[in-house]
Amino acid sequence: MPQQVQITDVVLRDGLQDEPVVVSVADRVRIAEALVAAGLRRIEAASFVNPARVPQMAGAEELVAALPSGARWSALALNRRGVERAVAAGVTDVCLVVSAAEGHSRANAGRGVHEALADLDGVVADNPRIRFTGGIATAFVCPFDGEISPERLAEVATAYAAIGVTRLGLADTLGTAEPQHVGRSIGAVREAVPEAVVGLHLHNALGQALRTVDIALDLGITRFDAAVGGYGGCPFAPGAHGNIATETLVDHLHARGVDTGIDRVRLGEAVAVVREALRRGSPIG
Structure with a gap:
């Protein structure tokens, strides 16, 4: 089992994208500052997607320009246009997303x-100076297609490797994946792409996400995504539940003797900042 784990908080992107309000850029900056104060050093700040489809992500360029120091900031892109916008905004870590x-x-x-x-x-x-991660959405279960076989997931991972991306994030978008299935899928990806560095992006519909974390830790996984407050979901995946809460994940890892470098008290304060920002948000028509 690893002695240290890297947590990337995704509340600014995944957490806010499924809420019925648009949080101002100024309040998103306040959330970013609270996350850094809690000791988070990897944070996904924005998504460079069409704001007509995901209005919660409008103002991504303005947000990136105002982010505080103290963390490694990343952003999501679904396509080449999104990558171009992110790079032009000064993002150095880009998470590509393709569905399985x-x-x-x-x-x-x-x-x-x-x-x-x-x-x-x-x-x-x-973009040789950009560090890319290949996110794979619905890596285990799809609301339209059902369960995704490990072999299918390995095909997408192999395709990523062919374009030069071997840092992979496997997403349980719905939060319903059976933990043993996740374990088998990790094995299939590693067999297909031995050089892959694999992380997990877990949602938590049935309360089973921590069991998945335990299986992943035993397999040597050291990278997890989470969102303070358990916020999140996917507007285009019916039935998607919120992310595993960062505070829940931190408590679980600390209880297992795994270091995260995150201050649990300050993390609770960050949750309060998110809640207040959502209260002040502008309702989406």
Whole structure:
């Protein structure tokens, strides 16, 4: 079992994107400052997507320009245009996202899986100074296509490796994946792409996410995404539940003797900042 784990907090992106309000850039900066104060050093701040489809992510460029020092900031992009916007805004860590399932890919990205991957071909070579992560949405279960086989997931991981991306984030988008299935899928990805550095992005519908964490730790996984307050979901995945709460994950890891470098008291204060920001948000019509 690893002695130290890296947690990336995704409340600014995944946490806010499924809420019925738009949080101002100023309040998003306050959330960012609270996360840094709690000891989080990896934070996903924004998503460079069409604000007409995800209005909660409007103002991504303005937000990136105002982020405080003290953390490694990343942003999400679904396509080449999103990557170009993120790089132009000064983002140095970009999380690409492709779905493992055709149904979710068409709902989320407006195109099939192979089309989405083809659009990203060449982005790594074109942006040698950017650190890319290959996020795989609906890696285990899709609301449209059902359970995703480990072999299918390994195919998408292999396609990422072919375009030069071997840092992978496997997402349980719905939060319903059976922990043993996640374990088998991790094994399939590692077998297909031995050089892959694998992390998990866990949602938590049935309270089983911590069991998944335990299985992943035993497999040597050291990178997890979480969102303070357990906020989050996917607007294009019916039934998606919130992320595993950062505070829940931190408590669990600390109880197991795993170091995170995160201050639990300050983390609770960050949750309060998020709640207040949401209270002040502008309702989406």
